[in-house]
Amino acid sequence: MAEAIVSVPATAGRGEIIEIKALVRHPMETGFRHTQLGERIPRNIITQFTCTYDGAEILRATLHPAITANPLLVFTTVATNSGELECRWSGDHGFVVTEKAAIVVR
Numbered sequence: 416m417a418e419a420i421v422s423v424p425a426t427a428g429r430g431e432i433i434e435i436k437a438l439v440r441h442p443m444e445t446g447f448r449h450t451q452l453g454e455r456i457p458r459n460i461i462t463q464f465t466c467t468y469d470g471a472e473i474l475r476a477t478l479h480p481a482i483t484a485n486p487l488l489v490f491t492t493v494a495t496n497s498g499e500l501e502c503r504w505s506g507d508h509g510f511v512v513t514e515k516a517a518i519v520v521r
Contacts, residue, residue: 417441419514421502426519427494437466437502438487439512445480461506464488469498478506494520 422436439461446458458480466474473492497520503513 417512419504419512421500421514421516423500423516423518426521429494429520431494432491433494434489434491435500436487436489439504440485443482443484459507461486461504463505466500466502468492468500469496494518496520
């Protein structure tokens with residue numbers, strides 16, 4: 416089972432720009448490598464990342480084999496109201512992980 420961590424400030428002022436950090440533990444195998452016996456190691460990557468803020472999508476990213484293992488995505492948004500951030504990673508072989516974080520806007 417993959418582990419995901421989403422970091423946001425606990426509180427923010429209305430209209431303040433906040434930083435969001437989203438990390439997921441995943442090996443990200445490109446599918447280009449081979450074992451010592453010459454067998455191809457199957458591709459196993461995260462292909463999509465989405466983040467919603469109070470139900471509205473604020474970021475969508477398509478990831479490719481060149482992304483590192485355990486990818487960390489750092490981005491910003493404007494704090495408009497108290498709500499929930501939901502980050503979702505999906506990928507090969509039915510991989511899906513969702514993590515949520517709450518933010519209080521004062």
